[in-house]
Amino acid sequence: MNIIEIKGISKFFGVGENRTQILKEIDLEIKKGDFIAIIGQSGSGKSTLMNIIGCLDTATSGSYQIDNQEVSHLNRDQLSDLRQKKFGFIFQRYNLLSTLSAVENVALPAIYAGADQKTRLERAALLLEKLGLGDKLDNKPSQLSGGQQQRVSIARALMNGGDIILADEPTGALDSKSGETVMEILRQLHAEGHTIILVTHDKNVAQFANRIIEIKDGRIIQDQRKSDLIAEKSPSPTVNKNAFSFYKDQFMESFRMSVKAIIAHKMRSLLTMLGIIIGITSVVSVVALGTGSQQKILANINSMGTNTMDVYNGTGFGDRNAEKMQNLNIADTQMLAKQSYIESVTPNSGVSGTLTYSNATFTAQVRGVGEQYFNVKGLSLLQGSFFDATQVKSNENVAVIDENTLKQVFGEKNPLGQILMLNKKPLKVIGVATARNNMGNISSSLNIYIPYTTAMNKISGNQKIDSITVKIKDDVNSTVAEKDLTNLLTIRHGKKDFFVMNTDSIKQTIQATTNTMKLLISSIALISLVVGGIGVMNIMLVSVTERTKEIGVRMAIGARQSNILQQFLIEAVLICLIGGLTGIFLSLMLGVLFNWLATDFTMIFSTFSIVAAVLCSTLIGVIFGYMPARNASQLNPINALARE
Numbered sequence: 001m002n003i004i005e006i007k008g009i010s011k012f013f014g015v016g017e018n019r020t021q022i023l024k025e026i027d028l029e030i031k032k033g034d035f036i037a038i039i040g041q042s043g044s045g046k047s048t049l050m051n052i053i054g055c056l057d058t059a060t061s062g063s064y065q066i067d068n069q070e071v072s073h074l075n076r077d078q079l080s081d082l083r084q085k086k087f088g089f090i091f092q093r094y095n096l097l098s099t100l101s102a103v104e105n106v107a108l109p110a111i112y113a114g115a116d117q118k119t120r121l122e123r124a125a126l127l128l129e130k131l132g133l134g135d136k137l138d139n140k141p142s143q144l145s146g147g148q149q150q151r152v153s154i155a156r157a158l159m160n161g162g163d164i165i166l167a168d169e170p171t172g173a174l175d176s177k178s179g180e181t182v183m184e185i186l187r188q189l190h191a192e193g194h195t196i197i198l199v200t201h202d203k204n205v206a207q208f209a210n211r212i213i214e215i216k217d218g219r220i221i222q223d224q225r226k227s228d229l230i231a232e233k234s235p236s237p238t239v240n241k242n243a244f245s246f247y248k249d250q251f252m253e254s255f256r257m258s259v260k261a262i263i264a265h266k267m268r269s270l271l272t273m274l275g276i277i278i279g280i281t282s283v284v285s286v287v288a289l290g291t292g293s294q295q296k297i298l299a300n301i302n303s304m305g306t307n308t309m310d311v312y313n314g315t316g317f318g319d320r321n322a323e324k325m326q327n328l329n330i331a332d333t334q335m336l337a338k339q340s341y342i343e344s345v346t347p348n349s350g351v352s353g354t355l356t357y358s359n360a361t362f363t364a365q366v367r368g369v370g371e372q373y374f375n376v377k378g379l380s381l382l383q384g385s386f387f388d389a390t391q392v393k394s395n396e397n398v399a400v401i402d403e404n405t406l407k408q409v410f411g412e413k414n415p416l417g418q419i420l421m422l423n424k425k426p427l428k429v430i431g432v433a434t435a436r437n438n439m440g441n442i443s444s445s446l447n448i449y450i451p452y453t454t455a456m457n458k459i460s461g462n463q464k465i466d467s468i469t470v471k472i473k474d475d476v477n478s479t480v481a482e483k484d485l486t487n488l489l490t491i492r493h494g495k496k497d498f499f500v501m502n503t504d505s506i507k508q509t510i511q512a513t514t515n516t517m518k519l520l521i522s523s524i525a526l527i528s529l530v531v532g533g534i535g536v537m538n539i540m541l542v543s544v545t546e547r548t549k550e551i552g553v554r555m556a557i558g559a560r561q562s563n564i565l566q567q568f569l570i571e572a573v574l575i576c577l578i579g580g581l582t583g584i585f586l587s588l589m590l591g592v593l594f595n596w597l598a599t600d601f602t603m604i605f606s607t608f609s610i611v612a613a614v615l616c617s618t619l620i621g622v623i624f625g626y627m628p629a630r631n632a633s634q635l636n637p638i639n640a641l642a643r644e
Contacts, residue, residue: 003164003195004030004053009062011048011218022048024218026062030197032163033230035190037198037209045218047168050199054087054166055079056556057638077560084112084558088157092169094149095553095641096141099260102128102152103137109159111253112558114246120159127155131185147178154185156557164195171205183208193230250563251570258571261543262578272539273579275532276620280583280613282528285590288603290518296601307478308376309485310501311468326464327497330452332489333370333468341476341484346370347465351455353423355448357409364405364446366422368455368465374400374433376471382406384416384431392451395458399427402435402447409446420448425459478502529616532579533624540572540628551632552640565633572625573618580617584610 011023022045030036040046051057052064055071064071066086074082088109089095096105103124110120125137131151141149150170157165167186171179187208190196198209206212210227213220262269313328330347337345349368354361367373371389374381379402387398399420406415420427427450435447456463472481482502490496544551551564591603 001032002029003032003067004028005063005065005068006053007063009049009052009059009064011045011052011057012060022218023052023059026218026220028213028220028223030195031230033190033193033195034211035187035196035198035209036211036213037200037206038213038215039200039203039206040215041201044215046199046215049215050166050168050197051638053164053197054089054556055083056641057636077562080112080555080558080560083556084109084160086163088160088162088165089556090150090153090157090165090167090170091553091641092172094141094146094153094173095549095556096149096152096156097550097553098141099257099264101138101140102133102144105141105152106155106159108253108554109156109557111249112560112563113160114249116245117249117252124155124159127158128152131155145178146174147181150174150178150182151185154182154189158189158194160558162189162194164197165189167196167198169200170198171200171202179205251566254563254567254570255574257567258574261547261571262574265543268539269575272536272575273532273582275528275535276576276579276617277532277583277586279526279529279532280580280617281586281590283526283616284584284587284605284609284613285603286521287518287609288587288591288605289594290514290521291604291606291609292601294514294518295604307472307474309470309472309478309482311470311485311489311498312501313466313498315497316499326462327493328465328468329463330456330465332492333465335488335492336468336470336485339484339488341473341481342470343473344372344376344471346373346376346469347452348373348467348469349452349455349460349462349465351422351450351460353459354421355446356421357418360409362405362409362446364448366448366450366455368452368460369449370452372471373449373469376469379433382432382434384429386431386433387451392453395453396451397425397427397454397458398430398450400431400433400449401429402433404435404444405446405448406432422448422450423459529620533576533620536572536575536621537624537628539575540568540625541631543571544568544628544632547632548635548640551635552637552642555635555637556641561633564635565629568629568632569622569625572629573621576617576621576625577614580614583617584613 006026006028009023009026009028010021012019012021014020026049028049038046038049048057052059055074058072066082071079071082096102097108100108103121106124106127107120110123115123125134128134128137128151131154133148133151133155136144136148136152141152144152150173154170165186170182170186174182183205186196186198190210196209198205200206211223211225213224214222311328311332313326328347333345333347336342346369351366351368353366355364355366356362371387371392373379374386382403384400386400387396391398401409401415401420409415409420410418415429415432418429420429427448433449435444450459452465470485472478479502482500486496486500489498554564588605591605595602
């Protein structure tokens, strides 16, 4: 029974004037169980013929059938499946993968066939024991002699059954004793029913075959059968493919090979990761710095009073006529207090004069305010109490000082109950408040707060006020409230002779500004990620070039394009992912150091930025790793195997 039928096969290489015909109208039939030796001088076409038989190369013209299946009609993945099921390759230079042990090299074809890990490793160990390498299972190729490596190669060829064994100069790199051992193994395999196709230039080696075919100048010039002895081969091992375990095993093998490739080239991998590490560290740190500074600024704004508005005399900041206008008055305050959307209102009246205590004179800012002022402005009580509505209504001569006044005027002395003189009017100290916070800067000036009624009726005599502070209810939109408040006061005054400073508007403006700055700086930091991604792509392209022969070996033993693509893509993603995680770790360490040294604000890391950084590094691996991985998967097996 013919297992292979070749009719009129021709093969050309090159184009135009360099076009050369290597095989010329080859006709050949090979029976199941044959042991064929193809001999001929170098350049005669014998290796090209074997590569076409092994589906590593394609004929330019002619027909090639295996088990009555026309090979020229198969696509690349179908050819890979055919190589995996039908053929076992034995190469002159062994072509073992240096990062795998002997048993792993032998088991490799079964991965692409879909065998589970336990089954394939057990079968690989049995094959190696059968070939006398039971004590070398865990040895790497570099730890084996040439003869031992060739026996590992033979075991690999038998892993999926090896119905057809293709041996390309199997003894060419061996000493005579090792060569005889290999040929005895091939003779034994033939006796077990394997179809053996051997390419050699050594006529002594060819004598082991029962059929010798000689090629010269691309033509078969002699086909001599020495014996008709053909043994019946036992069935090849079958694999029950479970879809999940099949893809899982192939993924895990690709993952392991990627890890081994990264470890094998530690310095190159580290330098490749460097761009990703710098980029991720920059982006995460910039976002953390931006978030920290933004939170600090917003906290400072909140300390000025949350959801509050200040109404001032004049048409805006810098209005030189503001002090002369003095259009705001208590009646305005009372009118605003009646509005449903306003929680509280306090007038603010500045008082100028001389402050004395124990024959010492001080410069201080004295403010006449309502009882709600301290709550609205976010001032905390350190000692004593704030004045209340009753004391405001009664024009009581009471005062609340800030901690700056406490330190400079009273020192270590208890200020409560002490009398301060303002324009020769006594003020009894009843409480101490925290120092004022002006947009993040703690004021160093001395501040004294008294009831606005006391300021107007007993000290200054001026019934006009400098400003009105309004606190809006939490469930009210501050923008709408500001618009309504402005309309009310404009109608009341007959014109707009005031301006409103809305802390919510300031907060939103600053928040938008800081977000814009964060985005801008993060975009700049992202450039380093792109540069890192280009570096990954370049290194992966180099890696594909360096490992071209490995790719060819994998394709020869049955790897599909998707397997090769997956392996190199995983390697690129791993490099970027490890770089990304390292960058996150470094940024966290920088954050710890910064937060330990800094006093103004801290770096705040968000889960979102960290997750985004990991996803970003993974995406870079996929995007920039795809082209090298695709290039690897598109390689022609025969060209890849020929690369040294």
